[in-house]
Amino acid sequence: MPRWTQDKQHLFRLVVLVGVAVAGFLAFRHFMVPEGFGALGGHYRAGALDDNRNRPRAFAGRAACIECHSDIDAQRVGSKHAAIGCEACHGPLAAHAANPDPPPARPDVNAVCLVCHLAGSAKPAAFPQINPAEHMDGGRCGECHLPHHPERAPGESTNQESQG
Numbered sequence: 001m002p003r004w005t006q007d008k009q010h011l012f013r014l015v016v017l018v019g020v021a022v023a024g025f026l027a028f029r030h031f032m033v034p035e036g037f038g039a040l041g042g043h044y045r046a047g048a049l050d051d052n053r054n055r056p057r058a059f060a061g062r063a064a065c066i067e068c069h070s071d072i073d074a075q076r077v078g079s080k081h082a083a084i085g086c087e088a089c090h091g092p093l094a095a096h097a098a099n100p101d102p103p104p105a106r107p108d109v110n111a112v113c114l115v116c117h118l119a120g121s122a123k124p125a126a127f128p129q130i131n132p133a134e135h136m137d138g139g140r141c142g143e144c145h146l147p148h149h150p151e152r153a154p155g156e157s158t159n160q161e162s163q164g
């Protein structure tokens with residue numbers, strides 16, 4: 001009898017152990033890997049695409065805003081703010097664009113302006129930044145800057161004469 005067959009008890013236990021480990025792994029994998037994982041080749045669940053497509057849209061995009069608020073678009077012409085998306089300041093308003101009633105709340109001027117313009121060392125030096133304590137004596141940004149054309153003060157003559 002060859003020497004290695006004398007140890008077949010050892011081998012048998014080893015094979016059983018490995019078998020249990022493999023079966024355990026396969027069972028774990030079966031229950032833990034979600035359906036459709038890797039079905040499209042990538043390291044993700046195929047159904048995640050549909051889940052995301054089915055989420056309601058939060059942002060309408062400025063083209064939609066301008067369809068109804070063309071006056072605001074006209075106010076922005078020539079301003080450094082002309083390129084900023086409406087919803088960067090107004091927040092996501094797809095629900096309002098789909099159904100304008102009731103109208104959304106106006107943003108808080110000081111809070112919204114300082115999100116971008118509050119001086120901070122992390123901002124590029126060329127970006128216009130202010131320190132409110134030095135820049136103004138209390139009050140609100142909107143008293144001196146029109147939000148849609150901040151180079152102008154309220155009441156200053158505009159290319160599209162508008163009040164408010």
Ligand code: HEC
Nearest residue numbers: 060061064065068086087090093094096097100103104106
């Ligand atoms: C289908 C037309 C329509 C679309 C699209 C639309 N709005 Fe309006 N919006 C209105 C109407 C009507 C009112 C209420 C009347 C008013 O104040 O002009 C209003 C009111 C507002 C107000 C409040 C005005 C106030 O006087 O307090 C804001 C702010 C506003 N819209 C921003 C937006 C933004 C930003 C978008 C794009 C995401 C947008 N709207 C898309 C029709 C629309």
Ligand code: HEC
Nearest residue numbers: 065066069072073084085086089106107108109112147164
């Ligand atoms: C830089 C920030 C900013 C951007 C960009 C911006 N808005 Fe405004 N908007 C404001 C603020 C702040 C107010 C509130 C002004 C107030 O309370 O007097 C306002 C007010 C309004 C109002 C109320 C009526 C009025 O004339 O004040 C409407 C409507 C409006 N915005 C629509 C828009 C639309 C449409 C766009 C894009 C074409 C846009 N906004 C882009 C900051 C912004």
Ligand code: HEC
Nearest residue numbers: 080084088089109112113115116127128141145147150151
């Ligand atoms: C989403 C970011 C953002 C918000 C919010 C914002 N701004 Fe601006 N602002 C800009 C950018 C970008 C420029 C153009 C900077 C440039 O071209 O150097 C600018 C330019 C300006 C300028 C002209 C500065 C110059 O060099 O002539 C003023 C004044 C200004 N903003 C005031 C305001 C006021 C007041 C508010 C609030 C109603 C506001 N901004 C809100 C991004 C923002």
Ligand code: HEC
Nearest residue numbers: 110113114117128129130132135136139140141143144145
């Ligand atoms: C009392 C009037 C007044 C108030 C209130 C005011 N500003 Fe100004 N702001 C000015 C004037 C005038 C200038 C142009 C002269 C200058 O650069 O100081 C200016 C310039 C700016 C500039 C351009 C700075 C640069 O370096 O080019 C920014 C950005 C600005 N303001 C943002 C704001 C913000 C944000 C608020 C509110 C937190 C605000 N301002 C409140 C009068 C005002």
